[in-house]
Amino acid sequence: MVTDTNKLVIHGVPASQPSRTVYWTCLIKGLPFELNLGAGNRTDYYQSEAFLALNPVGGFPTIEDGEVVLSQMPAILMYLCEKYGWQDLYPKDFLIRSRINEYLFNHVTFTRLATLKLMAPHVTVALEGGGPGDPATAYDTTLREMINSAMADPKMLENGRRTVRRMIQVIEDHWLGPETPYLFNQTAPTIADIACYGEVPQLQWANILDYSDFPKLTAWMAEMRNVPHHDLVHRYNLELGDVRTQPNTMDRFMSASMAAVQALAEIEEVSISFAQ
Ligand SMILES: N[C@@H](CCC(=O)N[C@@H](CS)C(=O)NCC(=O)O)C(=O)O
Numbered sequence: 180m181v182t183d184t185n186k187l188v189i190h191g192v193p194a195s196q197p198s199r200t201v202y203w204t205c206l207i208k209g210l211p212f213e214l215n216l217g218a219g220n221r222t223d224y225y226q227s228e229a230f231l232a233l234n235p236v237g238g239f240p241t242i243e244d245g246e247v248v249l250s251q252m253p254a255i256l257m258y259l260c261e262k263y264g265w266q267d268l269y270p271k272d273f274l275i276r277s278r279i280n281e282y283l284f285n286h287v288t289f290t291r292l293a294t295l296k297l298m299a300p301h302v303t304v305a306l307e308g309g310g311p312g313d314p315a316t317a318y319d320t321t322l323r324e325m326i327n328s329a330m331a332d333p334k335m336l337e338n339g340r341r342t343v344r345r346m347i348q349v350i351e352d353h354w355l356g357p358e359t360p361y362l363f364n365q366t367a368p369t370i371a372d373i374a375c376y377g378e379v380p381q382l383q384w385a386n387i388l389d390y391s392d393f394p395k396l397t398a399w400m401a402e403m404r405n406v407p408h409h410d411l412v413h414r415y416n417l418e419l420g421d422v423r424t425q426p427n428t429m430d431r432f433m434s435a436s437m438a439a440v441q442a443l444a445e446i447e448e449v450s451i452s453f454a455q
Pocket residue numbers: 194195196197198222225226237238239240250251252253287311312317319322
């Protein structure tokens with residue numbers, strides 16, 4: 180599937196939080212990459228025979244770096260930081276690194292619920308297919324099941340709001356600062372901040388959650404907006420806007436995705452490709 184053997188290939192789409200996290204990290208460090216959009220908005224492609232031949236678990240983000248194929252956003256970020264020695268994003272100090280690793284495991288289990296329990300149900304309501312992970316073929320149908328149950332029962336959205344606010348409270352009270360605006364008191368963002376940011380502000384932009392009663396989180400989000408390429412990477416969310424008072428539609432989803440792809444295609448570090 181690799182079209183240029185020297186270039187990192189990222190399989191993912193702008194609507195995918197962990198995919199954005201991977202390509203934001205590359206953009207921050209100026210690493211050129213090919214963004215492979217698969218079969219457009221057909222998420223079943225990522226469980227197709229062709230894709231499973233590349234990554235047997237399926238799903239995205241998945242990277243191809245020469246012979247190396249990797250999935251799972253935290254594993255991809257750690258790989259890139261190790262490979263290129265990006266110690267500013269992933270400090271060598273073993274205690275800091277352990278904190279970051281701890282966060283990334285928590286991210287996959289807990290912070291990611293921001294999407295599974297709240298963002299995805301509001302977005303995929305327009306997609307009429309019940310979300311990704313066809314039970315007939317998928318290795319993991321958790322995403323689909325969570326989205327479907329949230330769409331079927333508004334109480335599940337309330338429950339999601341409670342879960343996410345609890346998780347945000349942990350970030351506010353225990354992980355942000357105390358002396359700097361970043362996670363674990365670092366003087367600059369690390370891959371923990373970049374991953375966390377992929378999940379958190381999207382809910383405020385979509386008018387699903389309001390963070391004004393979380394002062395440290397609000398200050399952190401303001402700092403993160405200054406990280407290079409912020410607006411480009413989050414173009415999809417900024418275009419999509421409020422999906423609570425104005426329910427999402429397929430047209431809106433497509434035009435936000437297209438705007439994001441076009442913006443990425445305009446910068447020299449990125450080339451866009453599709454599944455062949
Ligand atoms: N824990 C994974 C989560 C990845 C994930 O949720 N990917 C979704 C898209 S954002 C996906 O692959 N959906 C399609 C599928 O499961 O086939 C990571 O951090 O990379």
